[in-house]
Amino acid sequence: KWITISKLKSTLTDNFVADDKGKDNNFIKGSKYVVTLKVDGQIMPNTKINMYVNGEKKTKTTDKAGTVAFAFSKKDTYKIKTVYKGDKNRESVELTRTITISE
Numbered sequence: 570k571w572i573t574i575s576k577l578k579s580t581l582t583d584n585f586v587a588d589d590k591g592k593d594n595n596f597i598k599g600s601k602y603v604v605t606l607k608v609d610g611q612i613m614p615n616t617k618i619n620m621y622v623n624g625e626k627k628t629k630t631t632d633k634a635g636t637v638a639f640a641f642s643k644k645d646t647y648k649i650k651t652v653y654k655g656d657k658n659r660e661s662v663e664l665t666r667t668i669t670i671s672e
Contacts, residue, residue, distance in 0.1 A: 577609040581664040
């Protein structure tokens with residue numbers, strides 16, 4: 570008999586909604602970009618996630634709903650890369666978005 574042991578699948582989902590050109594116009598100054606971490610379909614509270622905003626690392630911890638957020642404080646283009654490093658039992662996962670705040 571063969572037994573396959575594999576890591577649990579990690580996923581990052583966000584509140585980015587792309588239009589037909591791949592842009593999201595739902596974000597404005599003062600709004601928040603929210604990312605949710607799930608492992609094997611279960612939300613992951615109190616888990617460290619790194620968020621790189623225009624290259625600057627921000628270490629965040631997920632709340633009880635498994636989410637972290639970044640608030641847009643000014644008009645700009647933000648390149649946001651969210652990274653969960655995983656561990657010996659869970660896969661690592663990344664999510665990258667470029668969001669432009671124009672108003």
